[in-house]
Structures are given as structure tokens and as C-alpha cells.
Amino acid sequence: MPLIRPEHLVPHQNVNAVSGATTIDGASSTFAIVDGRIADRNAGHTEVSIDAAGWMVLSPLADLHAHLDKAYTWSASGSPAGSLEDAVASWRAFSPSLSYDDIKTNARRQLTAAFQSGVTAMRTHVNYHEGDDSLRGIRAVVELRAEFRNVLDLQVVAMHDHTRSAELIRSAIALGVDLLGAAPHLAPDPQLELERTLRLAEEANLGVDLHTDENLNPDSLGLLELARLTKTWPKERTRSAGHCVSLAMQDPETLALVLKEAATADVSIITNPLTNLYLQGWQHPVATPRALPPLAAILAAGVTLAAGGDNVQDPFNPLGNGDMIDVVAAMVLAGHLSPRAAWDIAAAGRSLMGLQPATGAVGDAADMILVRAASVAEAVAERAPDRVVIRAGRVISVQSRSSRAVTVTPLAQPENSV
Ligand SMILES: [Zn+2]
Numbered sequence: 371m372p373l374i375r376p377e378h379l380v381p382h383q384n385v386n387a388v389s390g391a392t393t394i395d396g397a398s399s400t401f402a403i404v405d406g407r408i409a410d411r412n413a414g415h416t417e418v419s420i421d422a423a424g425w426m427v428l429s430p431l432a433d434l435h436a437h438l439d440k441a442y443t444w445s446a447s448g449s450p451a452g453s454l455e456d457a458v459a460s461w462r463a464f465s466p467s468l469s470y471d472d473i474k475t476n477a478r479r480q481l482t483a484a485f486q487s488g489v490t491a492m493r494t495h496v497n498y499h500e501g502d503d504s505l506r507g508i509r510a511v512v513e514l515r516a517e518f519r520n521v522l523d524l525q526v527v528a529m530h531d532h533t534r535s536a537e538l539i540r541s542a543i544a545l546g547v548d549l550l551g552a553a554p555h556l557a558p559d560p561q562l563e564l565e566r567t568l569r570l571a572e573e574a575n576l577g578v579d580l581h582t583d584e585n586l587n588p589d590s591l592g593l594l595e596l597a598r599l600t601k602t603w604p605k606e607r608t609r610s611a612g613h614c615v616s617l618a619m620q621d622p623e624t625l626a627l628v629l630k631e632a633a634t635a636d637v638s639i640i641t642n643p644l645t646n647l648y649l650q651g652w653q654h655p656v657a658t659p660r661a662l663p664p665l666a667a668i669l670a671a672g673v674t675l676a677a678g679g680d681n682v683q684d685p686f687n688p689l690g691n692g693d694m695i696d697v698v699a700a701m702v703l704a705g706h707l708s709p710r711a712a713w714d715i716a717a718a719g720r721s722l723m724g725l726q727p728a729t730g731a732v733g734d735a736a737d738m739i740l741v742r743a744a745s746v747a748e749a750v751a752e753r754a755p756d757r758v759v760i761r762a763g764r765v766i767s768v769q770s771r772s773s774r775a776v777t778v779t780p781l782a783q784p785e786n787s788v
Contacts, residue, residue: 373421376740376758376768383418383765385736391422393730394710394746399427403736406762410732422740426749430728430737430759431694432491432719433484435579435612435640435678437686438477438514439496439507443468444683451688453652454584458556460685466501473499474510480682481514483692485521486767488739488759490728491720493525493579493640493678495551495612498534498542508542521766525723527551527579532563536570543574549608550574553581555592564592568599577608579640583616586650586659590616593637594628601635610722612640612678615650617663625664629671638674638722641665641715643700645680645687665705665715676719677701698750709747736763 373389389400402409440461447464450456477494484492496511498504508528515524528542529551539550550571557563564580571578578600583590593611600609611632617625632639643662650661668675677697682690690696694716701712720728728737742756743749755771 373419376420376422376425376742377756377770379418379420379758379765379768381765381768385418385420385760385763385765387419388422388427388740389420391425391427391740392744394426394428394713396745399730401730401732403763406736408730408732408734408736420740425740425742426744426746427730428488428713428739428741428746428749429717429730430490430720430739430761431488431716432676432723433489433679433692433694433697434493434610434676434719434722435642435680436480436484436492436494436692437496437681437684438480438494438511439468439473439499440684440686441476441480441682442684443476444685444688447685449688450685454649454686457649457685462500464685465497465499468499468507470503470506470510473507474514477511477514478517480692481518481522481524483682485518485759485761486769487693487695488757488767489522489692489694490737490759490761491523491723491725493527493549493719493723495527495529495579495581496547497529498531498538504534504538505542505545508545508547512545512547521761523723523725525549529553529581530567532557532559536566539570540574543576547576549577549579551579551581553584555581555583555585555590560592561595564595565599575607577610579608579610579612582611582614584613584646584649585616586619586661587616588619588621588624591628593617593639594631597628597631597635597637600637601631605636606724608638608722609636610638610640613642613646614639614663615646615661617668618659618661625667626671629668629673633672636674638676639663639668640676640678640719641701641705642678642680643704644690644697647700647704648687648689660704662705665701665707669711674718674722675715676722677716678719693753695750695753699753702750709745709750713746713750737761
């Protein structure tokens, strides 16, 4: 049976074996895939066997904080530029005109970009929309969860603000959302909004993923309150805190206390570097804060850390694109993690979603990304233009660099050079 090079794979092919791929640790890896899982040897039928010499095999990426219902609205909403408050105001003014069909079209575009880039697990927040039928976005995205199930696992977080009634939130829950969301730090009384949200989640036996402390105020301690209020929750019930930007501004003693409480209460943190580099710090024209929580300190404290791409070309970030490799790059450049550690965090969201691991170990899900690169640093630096995405052993996307350019001919060496 001839071996196929990764660049010659085509979508829908079922891969039975991969040989000679380089792992994230630099080792050579050969493995089989049986029934969508990694196996140490194949089951006898080897229709598609890959020769992956010169390619790396990397864990698939998990985008744990998306906003599918807002995607690709930056131009339509007037190309706003500015702080979180500016973005929220722009969104409020624009979103009544956003229809169910608009939301579905835009969300579908982002989901497609995501799985083609190697994101096979995603958690998205969805707003209650302004105007008639405030559940139209949640309904649209819940439907897309089923539509895309063969290429990615999607969790839907219904994200209310303090103006939404308990009755409406219960209606959203009845649509089949996975988690409740909110942004207590934006409410007039953050503590009240936090407690109300947790009560509604408990009532429905759902977990929460809350926008938390998305500001540069060191006294914003929503993460600490979330930890205190959920530490008696059953271990398997999700409590995630997105952003946690204020951790970047706290003194070392406060930071240590907050992270210790978060670790004890099993609260996970989702960092969203692209959006927070953009949204925060507009009031600081010099020595502008990076607005990323201290990633190394979070890991050292034993808090589970995952990452999200957050906004994709919407009022909150004109530049997102759904490719988590950009998020890995930001965690290296602005978060001071190694490329290896940053990749691990961008892949870690799978476990927070309760999915089977996809680390390449025998028995793991056969979800993976093949990239033509010699190291994870090179893959991130080059944004992996040659990339194959495999989900449960099936090829779901193949992309390759395609360019045409003039040829630059080396100059003849001058005779007097040494
Ligand atoms: Zn968000």
C-alpha cells in the first residue's frame, strides 16, 4: 500500500496510519487509527497511510471563548474603534438590525474558518439580542451546533445582561444551551448579578462561563467572589471565568490569594489575549498595559487555564479570524509563554468541555493537526500555511501555501571577495 504525503490528502479520507511525524516534543511518532481513536497498530485495513516525514503532529486547538453571533459585523456596525465601553455601545446600537439569518450566515462563516484551521472544540457565548425575538441568536447557534457536529464540538453559553428577566433566561435554557453566561462587572451591582446568575444556573443544573473582571481596576475581584460562591458546587459542574484582566493589575499578595481561591474552587480561567490587547488601555497612550492576566502565575497556582479567540471582526476587535494559532502567538509575544506552553493552553479547552483527550496517546481521540514545520515555534511563527486537520480519523480540511512570484537569481560572487 503506497504511502500518501499529507499535502495530497483530500477531505473525507479516513486515515488508518501515520508514520514519521514529529511530535511537539521533537520525537518521531508512528501510530494507527482505529474507529476514530489512536491505536498502536492498525486493524489490518490500511487504505490511507500517511508518510508524515517533515511534518509535525500537534493537538487540535480548542477555542474556549468565541462570540459566533457577533462575527463579521465590524464594518456593518460602523467600524467603531475604542474601549470595551465604546464597543458595547456600538453593539447595542447596531444589533437590533441583525436578523436570525444574518447571525446564522456569519456564525457559519466563523465555524468554517475555525474547523479548517484546526479548532475541533469551541465554546461560544451568545447574546440575547436587541429588538424583537431576543432569543433569535441563541436559537440560530444552537441549531449550528448540530449542523457542525461532525467537524467540531460546540458548547453554547447563553449570555445575559442584568436587564434580562429570569423568565427569559429560563426560555433560553429550554432551547438547549450548555452553560449560562453574564458579565457581572458591567452590571450596576456586580455582586447581585453574579449571585442571580449562579442561582439560575443551580436551578437548571447548568454550569457557568462568566465574563469576569474585564478591566484594569485592581479592585475588581469578581473572580474571587465566583470562587467563593461555587466552591461547594459538584466538581463536574463548569465554572469558568473569561478574561480576568484585573489580575494583571493586582499586588502580589492579592494575586496569590485570588488564584489560590480559584484553584481550590476549581474555577478555570479563559484568557482572550487578542481582544484584551485591543480593548483595554485606550486611556494610557504611553506605557499602555498589555491587559493579559499573568499566565505563568495562573499555571503555577494550579488553576486550569484555556484560551479563546474571542471576537472576530466585530465591534470588539476588527482583526480576529477564528484561527487559534494567532492566539498562541499572542500568548508567546504578550503573555511571555514558550511556544510549547502556549500551544498546550490553546489545546487545553477540550478537557474543560469534558471531551476525550487528543494528545496522540493510545486510546485518545484521533483529532489532530498536521503542519509542515520542524518545531512548534516555526509552526506558530509561519502560521502553518501547510495544514491538515483530522477529526476522529477523518480528513476534514487540507490547506497549502500557494503563491506565485518572480525568481530572484543569486548574484555571481565578485572576484575580489574572500
Ligand atoms: Zn467575550
